[in-house]
Amino acid sequence: xxIIIAIVVIVLVVLAIFIFVGMYNGLVRGRNRVKEAYSxxxxxxxxxxxxxxxxxxxxxxxxxxxxxxxxEVTRARAQLERAGTPADAASANNMLTGALRHLFAxxxxxxxxxxxxxxxxxxxxxxxxxxxxxxxxxFYNTNVLDYNNRIGTIPTSMxxxxxxxxxxxxxxxxxxGRAEVRVDFDRDAAPPAAPAGGDSGAAGGTPAxx
Numbered sequence: 333x334x335i336i337i338a339i340v341v342i343v344l345v346v347l348a349i350f351i352f353v354g355m356y357n358g359l360v361r362g363r364n365r366v367k368e369a370y371s372x373x374x375x376x377x378x379x380x381x382x383x384x385x386x387x388x389x390x391x392x393x394x395x396x397x398x399x400x401x402x403x404e405v406t407r408a409r410a411q412l413e414r415a416g417t418p419a420d421a422a423s424a425n426n427m428l429t430g431a432l433r434h435l436f437a438x439x440x441x442x443x444x445x446x447x448x449x450x451x452x453x454x455x456x457x458x459x460x461x462x463x464x465x466x467x468x469x470x471f472y473n474t475n476v477l478d479y480n481n482r483i484g485t486i487p488t489s490m491x492x493x494x495x496x497x498x499x500x501x502x503x504x505x506x507x508x509g510r511a512e513v514r515v516d517f518d519r520d521a522a523p524p525a526a527p528a529g530g531d532s533g534a535a536g537g538t539p540a541x542x
Contacts, residue, residue: 352491355487355488355491356491356495358482358488359479359482359483359488359491359492359495359497362475362478362479362482363479363497363500365475365478365479366472366475366476366479366500369468369471369472369474369475369476370418370472370503372468372471372472373418373421373465373468373469373472373503374421375468376461376464376465376468377412377421377425377465379461380412380425380428380458380461380462380465381409381412381413381428383454383457383458383461384405384406384409384428384432385409386454387405387432387435387451387454387458388402388405388406388435390445390448390450390451390454391435391438391439391445391451393445394439394442394444394445395438395439395441395442395445398438401431401434401435401438402435404431404434405428405431405432405434405435407431408424408427408428408430408431409428411423411424411427411428412424412425412427412428417501418472418500418501418502418503419501419502419503419504421503422502422503422504422505425465425505426505432458436455439451469503469505472503473502473503476500476501476502476503477502479499479500480499480500483497483498483499484499
């Protein structure tokens with residue numbers, strides 16, 4: 333009988349170890365999935381930030397006096413590049429979204445700029461990046477929710493506390509950011525006609541010389 337009891341105890345201890353190791357490894361895998369998912373957001377945010385200087389320079393060629401708008405976009409881009417956490421990146425990205433909305437509002441006042449091919453190419457690329465950011469954010473937040481649920485529920489929460497696993501931050505868009513995630517750049521499908529006088533140089537992306 334003592335031998336049977338000893339065997340049962342050993343089996344229970346081994347089983348407990350396997351369960352413990354399984355939950356610990358699950359937390360590690362969850363944390364790694366969160367980091368991998370955020371890297372997808374980071375790539376798209378960097379792509380978005382890299383477009384900003386070309387976009388600003390293109391608009392500046394037609395509306396150089398709109399310095400306040402250009403400075404707003406530049407500040408938002410700089411803040412996005414300095415962001416060190418998902419929460420900071422989300423906040424900076426929302427700020428850049430608002431600044432870009434102001435920039436495109438300025439662009440609407442210049443038909444020749446709207447017709448410029450390089451400006452339309454930048455719009456199309458930015459729109460594509462916005463869609464990828466939205467998808468990457470959803471994927472990231474799903475992984476964060478799963479990971480945080482593991483940390484917050486028993487018995488995994490006890491292991492998380494023992495080994496320093498902490499909740500991850502969601503990548504949130506504020507109300508303004510949610511409304512502007514997919515900017516409609518194709519509402520003017522056909523470029524406006526050039527004004528009389530033959531200012532055909534605008535179609536190439538630079539202001540017509542007078």
